[in-house]
Amino acid sequence: MGKTKWLSRLKVLLTAAMTMVLLSGCSDKFIVLDPKGPVAETQQKLIIISVILCAIVVIPVLALLAFIVYRYRDTPDNKSPYKPDWHDSKLLETIWWGIPIIIIGILGAYTVRDTYALAKPKVAADTKPLVIQVTSLDWKWLFTYPDQKIATVNYVQIPAGVPVHFQMTSDAPMNSFWVPQLGGQAYTMPGMAMQLWLQADQPGEYYGTGANFSGKEFAHMRFQVEAKPQAEFNEWAKGIASGPNAALTKEGYQELAKPGSVEKPVFYSSYPPELFDEIVDKNGGSYMEHGGNPHKAGEPEAGKSEGTTGGGSNHDMSHMNMGK
């Protein structure tokens, strides 16, 4: 009786696992496994490598468990060997200390390689990365484009095929900026400017969301990311700047920053150029060490001494967005 129940239980597990694997292969709903840019592709490959390496241990263990429980169950007519005092085998123990060590070694090597690889973007010599500043508010996302001088809420447009340098902070509790199909997330924190590099290979619409709980209406902190060919993106940016959209003023920002969610995307033809730096500083960024701190994207006087701040891996890019 125990045997059949046991097997049926295993079946439930296997069916669930199989369903997951099969569905993930044939549905575009599984956005994490459907990357649209180089960063997300690297992460997806790592996910697959880790699944395979884990399966090398998991599948034999499950099989062994089923076999052992079936073979050595306590029934009167069980003919399999019974050795109550057998409890030691150097060989077996070496094997199962050894195999996981090797597997973790391999997985660890891949992990370290990609951890370093993704800390810096691969930027071709002839492409100029786009800088977008992200501010998480109670409970909406503000995006400011220092080069295009426009601002949006809950909507980001980016050029396809170009690395995008997101500089992120928060003027509310910390959140996390996540665009699964373009490659992962990073925290937005008050008083700090975090970095995240993402890139879309093809034009398309991608789902973006806040991933770290930040209070009441956190569930509504979604945004849309749209990738367009570079020319169309330029067109769009110009259109926003010169179109009928209002300008985001400092007072307008105060109003926007008040708790509340935003249903539809909002566009601003311009914004106070030093806004992002002010947000960082006002939340305590002024207390942070500037020289060589990679978290600190900009400081008010950066425009005067171009390229001296924002050390670390982002050094060469960081000067482009400084308060101009």
Place this chain on the structure above:
Amino acid sequence: MLDKIKDFASTFFVTGDPLIYGADVSIALTMIAILFVLTYYKKWGWLWKEWLTTVDHKKIGIMYLISSLLMLFRGGVDALLMRAQLALPNVEFLNAEHYNAVFTTHGTIMILFMAMPMMFALFNMVVPLQLGARDVAYPFLNALSFWLFFMGAMLFNLSFVIGGSPDAGWLSYPPLSEMSSSPGVGQNFYIWGIQISGIGSLATGINFMVTILKMRAPGMKMMKMPLFSWSVLSSCVMIIFAFPILTVTLALLFLDRFLGAHFFTLDGGGNPMMYVNLIWMWGHPEVYIVVIPAFGIFSEIVSVFSKKKVFGYKSMVFSMMLISVLSFFTWVHHFFTMGAGADVNAFFAISTMAIGIPTGVKVFNWLFTMFRGRIQMKQPMLWTLAFIPCFVVGGATGVMLAVAPADYQYHNSYFLIAHFHQVLIGGVVFGYLAGIYYWWPKLFGFKLDERLGKWAFWLWNIGFYLCFMPQYALGFMGMTRRVYTYGWDMGWAPYNIVSTVGAFMMGIGFIFQVWQISYSIKKGDRDLTGDTWGGRTLEWSIPSPPPVYNFAVVPEVKEQDAWWDMKEKGLDKIRPDHYEPIHMPKNSSIPFIMSVFWFVAGFGFVFGWMWMAVPGMIGVFGCLIARSFSYDTDYYIPAEEVRETELALRGNV
């Protein structure tokens, strides 16, 4: 005047929600019922003498067990409320604020007020018996630990009806948990509830560490100690190093909130990242603190129900101690996405994966303990067998999460939720349930009904997979934790409805277990031998339930499985020819009274009422002083009384 009272009452009592009115009524009715029963049956004296003032580790264990089951119920109801809200898109069963409070209390209660006390229940019920000891090293401190936990838990739970529940997540990251974003008293309840019970937890860690190191029966070398006791030692080592960090972290957060300090706000020069680091320096070892004793339980059960010596004893000991050290070097994996840089992330990715190695080794050791054994499908063994595949898959997803760049995709998503529920339910809950089924007859003298137990088992297991497998998929679909509602657009609905069905199945499983316990109290198989399962360790050598002094004569240990060894050599039937008087600690009312003062002080701090907090603290110090002047703290049970008790229990002296 009347307006003032009204004004006060409207902030003091939580209003405006039918669930809370329901809770008010049920709390009032339960209190009245308890008072009535105790008075009607004249049980006040019995309650005071036998339970509230007891220092007997077995009774303390039982009180921990009852409290933790109650908290499992509360945390479970929270879980079901959440799953009801998430079952379908755009459900309006709970509003955002209420949902946030519910998931915060669910997490806090399940880890700190369910898992921890259930673990301490098993420590108390089993460790001294396994070691051949008559009590723990510090019985008075043990009682104090329990009452501190209990008062802390009550304080935390009170927030539901008085003042308002905390709603900033179970780890309460600032700045969300600071005054600026959480101005109510909810966070203060969180801080003081955990703080008070945390002192108890730290004391228990010290108590059991000393018990294990100093109180073992003669002949029981460390390497002959039962594996459950080893796992407790390993867990205690972690408690002793981890809990002070929690205490300090929460104290700093309270100073931020109460005195306007800036430890965790950047404006003013503090740093919220510091809080996140500190809380996980406690929080990560914490998950190993609760899971390692489960490993010990499985080791005992696998060996007993396979009728075979445990495989690779030294490996087991080594891997547990290794995990307890490594567990302190993995905390950053909870925030790979916080921008620490590639060096830090690479280090913590590797150290996290490395923990998979000793854990994997243990699974192989359990498998090969069953190999060439004779496996009996009794309730404790069923849960152990269910644990293995569940934990192996959960461990594998843990290794996946440790891959730092990939974690940028899993972090805070339902993939993570599925992972940690799989290891915490599959590892900790299944483990403790196995332990409770296994040691229940020892503590209570009767077995829990097998038939109802099987119902519970299958409901829990099928419910578990239905609940959490879809959540892995939801993670890959971009669903993040802590959203209280979602639209139809992402295709999450079918997975969520399945998950909710699974959660309710586990809820029904719990009801079956409650039924199983109440049914078995009357009709369960009585255990007359004291050795229900054919045990291997010393606790099975004494009658069930054990007498107050545990061992009439302290046993001599020769082998690793001491009781098995005695049975094989035929020493188990021999009865001592004479008894010695036994030295025992006296009951004390100080632990209970002191904890009540802690509760009063905690409540005062929560509301910022110094007129209440100060007398509370004075009471606490008064109790400390009273204890330091009490000299009459022990007594001897006369040899004759021991003889009579043994005669009554064994019947064949």
